Amino acid sequence: MNCYEIETRLGAGVYAKQQLTIVRGSGATLWDEDGNTYIDCTSGHGVANFGHAHPRIAQAIADQANTLVTLFETFPNDKRAALMEKLLSLAPGFERVFFCNSGTESIEAAFKFARLSSGKTGIVAAMRGFHGRTLGSLSATWNKAYREPFEPLIPGFKHVPYNNIEALAAAVDENTAAVVLECVQGEGGVFPADPQYLQAARALCTEKAVLLIIDEIQTGFGRTGSIFCYQQFGILPDMVCCAKSLAGGLPMGAVLIGSALKNLTPGTHGSTFGGNPLACAAGGAALQVLQDENLPQQAREKGEYLMARIRAVDSPLIRDVRGMGLMIGIELKQKVAPYLRALQKRNILALNAGMTVIRLLPPLVISYEELDRVADALEEVLKEPLT
Ligand SMILES: *Cc1c(COP(=O)(O)O)cnc(C)c1O
Numbered sequence: 442m443n444c445y446e447i448e449t450r451l452g453a454g455v456y457a458k459q460q461l462t463i464v465r466g467s468g469a470t471l472w473d474e475d476g477n478t479y480i481d482c483t484s485g486h487g488v489a490n491f492g493h494a495h496p497r498i499a500q501a502i503a504d505q506a507n508t509l510v511t512l513f514e515t516f517p518n519d520k521r522a523a524l525m526e527k528l529l530s531l532a533p534g535f536e537r538v539f540f541c542n543s544g545t546e547s548i549e550a551a552f553k554f555a556r557l558s559s560g561k562t563g564i565v566a567a568m569r570g571f572h573g574r575t576l577g578s579l580s581a582t583w584n585k586a587y588r589e590p591f592e593p594l595i596p597g598f599k600h601v602p603y604n605n606i607e608a609l610a611a612a613v614d615e616n617t618a619a620v621v622l623e624c625v626q627g628e629g630g631v632f633p634a635d636p637q638y639l640q641a642a643r644a645l646c647t648e649k650a651v652l653l654i655i656d657e658i659q660t661g662f663g664r665t666g667s668i669f670c671y672q673q674f675g676i677l678p679d680m681v682c683c684a685k686s687l688a689g690g691l692p693m694g695a696v697l698i699g700s701a702l703k704n705l706t707p708g709t710h711g712s713t714f715g716g717n718p719l720a721c722a723a724g725g726a727a728l729q730v731l732q733d734e735n736l737p738q739q740a741r742e743k744g745e746y747l748m749a750r751i752r753a754v755d756s757p758l759i760r761d762v763r764g765m766g767l768m769i770g771i772e773l774k775q776k777v778a779p780y781l782r783a784l785q786k787r788n789i790l791a792l793n794a795g796m797t798v799i800r801l802l803p804p805l806v807i808s809y810e811e812l813d814r815v816a817d818a819l820e821e822v823l824k825e826p827l828t
Contacts, residue, residue: 444474461785466493469807471790480811482791482801487627487659487768490686491730492806498689501726502719510719514540514711520721527728528695531668534677537698537705540716544658544684545573547694548621550710551654551680552577554696555619557704559652562596563616567603569629572621572656572682581621583629604634606641613645619652619679620645624670624765627659630798631763631770636674643676652679652701658694659768662686663731663805666741666766673765689727693720736805740766743812747801750816756823760797767807771799771819779827787818 444462452458463479465472469492471479484490491498505520512518525538539550556562566572566581573579579587580594588594597616601608603626613620620642626632646653655678660670662683667673669681679701684694692714698705714720730736744766751762751771761772773780777799784791784799794800801815 459785468492468494469804469811477788479785479788479790480803480807480815482789482803482815484686484802484804485690486792487664487685487802488690489804490662490664490736491689491727491734492804493690495689495727495730495806497730498723498726501722502689502691505719505722508718511714511717513713514716518716518718518721520718520725521716524721524724524728527725528683528697531728532681532697535681535697535699537702539696539698539705539710540721541684541694541696541712542692542714542720543573543694544656544682545575545578545694546712546715547658547682547684547696548572548578548581548654548656549575550694550696551621551682552581552619553710554680554698554702554705555652555654557709558702559618559650561616561618563599563614563618564597565599565601565609565612565617565620567622567626568600569603569626569632570600570621570623570656571626571628573658603629603632604638606638606645609642610645613649613651617649617651619654621654621656623656623660624674625660625665625768627768627800628794630772630794631768631800633763633765634674639671639674639676643678646679654678654680654682656682658682658684659802660765662727663736663740664766664768664802666744667737668731670765687727688720688724689730691720691723693724734806737766740805743767743805743807743809744769746809747812747816750812751819754816754820754823756820758823758826764801767801767803767805769801770794771801773797773799773823775826780822783822783827784818787821789815789818 462474463471471481570583572581580598599612601612655671679699681697687693792800
């Protein structure tokens with residue numbers, strides 16, 4: 442079966458397909474249909490934090506699949522109640538949680554909750570920010586290539602320069618319901634926030650009675666060296682949007698909700714699949730793995746190791762190396778596509794973030810031996826300019 446040919450012919454056409462069919466994974470390793478192995482530095486854009494086919498998560502999914510897959514949230518369930526308690530125990534200061542099925546849905550829910558709670562409609566987001574591709578979250582996303590074909594979008598959205606508190610203060614007005622920010626801009630090029638910026642944004646939102654939404658969809662669950670990235674900045678947001686690795690690879694999103702939120706009454710929002718027992722069982726197992734294997738600390742230590750090795754690469758092509766934990770961006774002075782192809786030839790799968798940034802998001806369980814292979818391959822491909 443030529444999967445590339447079939448998917449290119451029958452898929453909607455909205456993805457640029459690689460000629461590489463992947464059939465299996467374990468830890469940070471992926472196998473193609475011919476049995477070749479690759480080191481996965483994509484983690485499905487940050488989904489596979491706990492590694493592929495983690496035995497404890499796989500077992501929890503299999504057990505729950507044989508027990509109960511679906512149940513609307515009007516009926517309580519043991520796995521869902523347990524996940525609510527577990528998730529909120531990892532985010533002290535939050536009181537409630539809303540479950541959905543993806544990152545963009547968690548952003549949509551947070552925007553609706555902000556409107557319900559405040560009676561206002563405006564949202565201030567950041568330039569280079571990425572929050573998803575459905576119409577509400579797309580209105581907060583910066584990249585014009587994603588936005589413009591679908592305009593008009595939702596009115597009342599503003600974009601301000603990131604890491605610039607004066608610009609944020611100038612944009613917040615009496616119509617602003619919420620500010621939405623990433624702690625490390627992922628798609629936008631792996632740009633970490635300045636701590637003073639997020640702290641000043643928190644103070645500004647408190648002073649103006651505006652809700653602060655932090656998008657942790659990519660940065661959450663250990664990726665940057667703490668369970669949630671905001672925890673390293675000494676701030677408490679009003680809402681935190683989660684998805685990606687939350688349920689160990691199964692589709693799941695969540696909004697963590699703080700005490701400032703009001704008016705979340707029955708019927709105001711909902712989701713058919715949200716909080717289904719299968720995803721909740723996977724999430725419960727995934728969060729237990731996160732803690733038992735000390736994955737935030739592993740991400741911090743491995744990230745420092747890999748970043749130091751990349752910084753030691755003596756290449757005139759590199760403009761900047763930055764990131765937090767195992768969320769690393771290597772900005773080049775030219776387009777990264779040929780370098781990603783060269784890495785793939787050396788059996789390393791990596792991502793871009795924009796045209797000029799190589800983005801590395803390996804599973805947090807990646808071994809030091811694998812990190813060395815990634816660094817060696819980077820050193821080789823960045824030796825001389827490629828086209
Ligand atoms: C991936 C991502 C989203 C969108 O998540 P989906 O599950 O693809 O809808 C939103 N925000 C950030 C920061 C992301 O990385």
